[in-house]
Amino acid sequence: MAARINPDIDKDADAQGGGVQSVDRALQIMEILARKGDAGVSEIAEEMGVHKSTVSRLMGSLVSRELVRQNSERGKYQLGFGILRLASSIPGRLSVVHEAREVMEALASEYKETVNLAVLRSNYAVNVDQAMGPSTLATHDWVGSLTPLHATSSGKVLLAALSADERSRVFKAVGLPARTPRTITNRDELEKQLLDVARDGFASVHEEFEIGLNAVAAPIYNHTGSVIAAISISGPAFRFAPEDQPGLIDALREAGLTISAKMGFRGR
Incomplete structure (x- = not known):
């Protein structure tokens, strides 16, 4: 009572x-x-x-x-x-670049590799911000670069969030060109991988975009639960194997959720 x-x-x-x-x-x-x-x-x-x-x-x-x-x-x-x-009035005032910056810098410092933030624009993943790790090899500036969705970790995260019809429109417009011998160019094979990405909450690529470069990415959500961006860590293949580095993928997914919470996301 x-x-x-x-x-x-x-x-x-x-x-x-x-x-x-x-x-x-x-x-x-x-x-x-x-x-x-x-x-x-x-x-x-x-x-x-x-x-x-x-x-x-x-x-x-x-x-x-x-x-x-x-x-x-x-x-x-x-x-x-x-x-x-x-x-x-909130979403238009929130900048994912601003909200992600501190998280990106922390990841870059902890894992000593390059951290990128990418969004979907005109059928490509566009890198809109970058935090550099302390390694002397992490010197490439990806900000402003248009990268193919099917050959990058961020791109696969963004693709996995689209409907099948939306993906079909993207592939019809830009195709699935091979960037390296390891690029997945078969639509059925890619679709199976995207199912895993949606289920597991991360995507990884091993020299699919550029020989000698590996990367892993996780989604960032907005207040409605839609994927609006992807955060990735990339590094030279000879030293960076994300699946073999304890805690890295979990930390990356958690970083994505931390940024998502700043954008109004309340799920897990």
Whole structure:
């Protein structure tokens, strides 16, 4: 049975805590509505451990700003369209390059190889940022480079996120040309590999784009769960074999999720 709440004590707590406590409680209300879909004042008050009058007071403010609305038929409350207005302004203001920078630098420092950030543009993977490892061999600047989707680790991550029809349009436009003798140029073979990429959450290439270069990449998601970019680590084949380096792939996938969280992603 829920503890009985004294409304006067609850009001005193509000006064002592000031506006910060009211903001925190208003956010709690919206989190409850987001989780439940809809809920009544009594139900919300019981879950929060506050008096109904507190919830009613906060609900009035949220309704006036269209962050919450009341279902006229059932009397319960739901999140309102004001939430959508606020949310829609976020993605355009977030820069994946900005949000990824610190994570990329940490990876480059830890694994001492080159870390790239790539996005899908005009049927190619475009490298939009790069963090260099301390190795003297990691000197190539990939920023701005257009790289083929089917022959790069970032490209395969981006391809795996597309529908079959979208991939068909890409392949029809640019084909599957061989960059090296190791490039996969068979559509069926590539499609099987992309299924593994989608399942495992990473893609690796061994000298498929350039002889002597290996790489591994993981996806970055936005607030809707769509793949918007890929983060990769690459290095010379003679010393860089990502599958054989303990913890590297897990660290890369975790880096992708860390950046994704900064972009509003809430899944795992």
